Structures are given as structure tokens and as C-alpha cells.
Amino acid sequence: MIFVYSFIFCGTICLLGQIILDNTNLTPGHVTTMFVIFGGLLNAFDLYDKFIKWFGAGTLVPITSFGHSLTHAVMSAIDKDGILGLFTGMFNLTTAGIVAAMVFGFITSMIFKARD
């Protein structure tokens, strides 16, 4: 059943993105940026952690979870280190994603040729 919940959550986020793309002049860059901030906002109200419990790993796939992870990391770093946590804890949870994108992207650009 958790598979269906993941399907519905991730699908709904993508559906919202597509509706925004189709009905406004915003580019995909605008929409992904909005969704990252939106994910952070949901986490600031402790909602995103509940979504993860309810809907499973499908909540970690959309870009909203990137904002959630950033905000979540900062919040727990503040609990731990006080105000310095604002600077030290930002990427604690998102390192894997950023590093993977950089490394695999670089390897990809080394191996393959650009196609137009």
C-alpha cells in the first residue's frame, strides 16, 4: 500500500508543477525553485516529516524534499550548536544528492558528447 501512497504523493506534486507550467509564463527553473522553498516552508511547520511517515519514500523523490532536507538540517543543527548551526549544518542531509549530481554529471560530460 505504501507504493500507492508514494505514487499518489509524487504524482500530485508533479501534477501541481505541470498545472503551474501550463497556466503561467514561468519556466521549469522558476517552478523547481518555488517547490524547493515550498518544501522548506512545509518543514518549518513540521508538516513534511508527517508526510514522510504517511506516504513513504515517494515524498523524498520530488524536489520539495530538497528544501525539506535543507531546512530540517538547519533546524537540528540549531538545536545542537546554537546560532552557529545556521552556518555549519545547512548541507548535512543533502550532501549525498549534491555530490552525486556533481560527480555523475561530470563523469557524464567526460564520457558522452553533447547532442543537439
Add this chain to the structure above:
Amino acid sequence: MVINLNKDNYKKIVSKITPKENKVKNALISFFIGGLIGMLGQIIVTILENNYSINHNDATTIMIIILIFISCFLTGLGFFDNFVSKAKAGLIIPITGFAHAMASAMLEYKNEGLVTGIGMNAFKLAGSVILYGTISAYFFGVIKYFVFGG
């Protein structure tokens, strides 16, 4: 009169059917594709947890890395742009879109050299996600610290 009526009818038909159908179709496709990717994420996590007895946090991290690897690889092969033009937001909104943005930027500017091409353009598309994600997270952290007292 006849021409006007025809024009009106034509306009009505065009505005009623063409854009609406496309929008509904786009929305359904992105719901379906996005949902499939979310479900794929859950399937990978479940397999890692059950068959390789990896704990939940590590399993989700590995799942994200696998999805990023797949989308970088498909970007390199040139499939991903075709998929995006068909699946639209279904592939842009998940983490696959982030990986695709970085890989395709690096690939596109490859010819301009390692530093001026790949190095300076790697974050051209994905940079705004990281920047504004960080700024908003910082802002929420400041509010938490100063308003709610840490």
C-alpha cells in the same frame, strides 16, 4: 452573419477543445510519470531494506543516488531530453530533473573547456535550486532561533 457565426463557433471550438485537452493530457501524463518515479523510489528503498538489511536512512540516501545516476546516464545517452518533452513536469519536479539540469549544463558547455566550460556552467540551471533552497532554509532557521528561542 454566417461568417461571424462560423468565427464564433470556430473560436469556441478552439478555446474549448484544443488547449484544455492538452493541459488535461499534460497534467495526467505528469501525474502518472511523476507517480511512477515516486513509486520506483519506494520500491528501491523497500528492496534495500528487506533484501540487503540496510537501515532506512541509508536506504533513502542510496535510492536518491541511484535515481541521480540513472538520470545522468540517460542524459548522456541523449534520451532524457526526449523523455522530458513527453513527460514534462513528471520528470522535472523529481530529483531526476535536478540531476538532468546539472548533467546537461556540463555536457552542453563541454566544448568550451574544463574550467571556462564545465566548471563555470555546472550550476547554471541547478544553481537557483541550491541558492534559494539555502536562503529560505537559513531564513526559517533564523526565525526559529530568534522567534521561538532555538
